[in-house]
Amino acid sequence: MVTYIQNFIFAYVATIGFAILFNTPKSALLKAGFGGAVGWLLYSFINFKSDNIVLATFIASFFIALIGEIFAITNKKPITVFIIPGIVPLVPGFGIYFTMLSILEKNYTKAAQYGSEALLISISIAGALTIVLTLNSYRKKKQPIKIK
Template sequence: MIFYIRNFFFAYIATIGFAILFNTPKSVLLKTGFGGAIGWGLYSYLNHITGNIVLATFIASFFIALIGEIFAITDRKPITVFIIPGIVPLVPGFGIYFTMLSILEQNYERAAQYGSEALLISIAIAGALTIVLSLNSYRKQLQQKSYKTPFK
C-alpha cells in the first residue's frame, strides 16, 4: 500500500513539474498534478494486477483524458492544459532509450522487443486520447443542436 501512495506522490510532483515546464496556468497546476497522479497510480496498479503494460497504459490514459475533460469543462480551459502534462509519466521513454541502446549494441532481437513494446504503448496512449476527444466532440455537437431554436 505504501508503494502506491509513494508512486501517487511522485507522479503528482512530476506532473506539476511538467505542467510548469509547459507554461500551464498557475490556477490549474494542482488539478493537472491530480490527473497525472491518478493516471500513474491506476497504471501501476493495473500493471501489477494484469501484467499487461499496454492494457494498463490504455486504461490509465483513458482516465487521464476523462479527468482532463471534466476539469476543462469546470475550469473553462482547453483540455490540452490538463491532458498533456498528465500523460507525460506514461510516455515510454525507458523503452525508446533501450531500443536505441540495443541498436547501437547491435542486439536487434532485443531492439525489436523494446521497440515494439514502446510502439504499442504509444498507440495505446493515442487510442485512449482519441476515444475521449471524440466523445468530447460528439458531446459538443449534441449541445449545439439542443440550443437551436425551431424559429427563424
C-alpha cells in the same frame, strides 16, 4: 499500500513539474497534477495485477483524458492544459532509449522487442485520448443553423 501512496505523491509532483515546464496556468497546476497522479496510480495497479503494460497504459490514459475533460469543462480551460502534463509520465521513454541502445549494440532482437513494446504503448496512449476526445465532440455537437 504505502507504495501506492508514495507513487501517487511522486507522480503528483512530477506531473506538476512537467506542467510548469509546459507553462500551464497557475490555477490549473494542482488539477493537472491530480490527473497525472491518478493516471499513474491506475497504471501501477493495473500493471501489477495484469502484468500487461499496454492495457495498463491504455486504461490510465483513458482516465487521465476523462479527468482532464472534466477539469477543462469546469474551469473553462483547454483540455490540453490538463492532459498533456498528465500523460508525460506514461510516455515510454525507457523503451525508446533501450531500443536505440540495442541498435547501437547490434542486438536487433532486443531492439525489435523494446521498439515494438514502445510502439504499442504509444498507440495505446493515442487510442485512449482519441476515444475520449471523440466522445466529447459528440457532446458539444450543436443544432445546425437554419436559414429562412
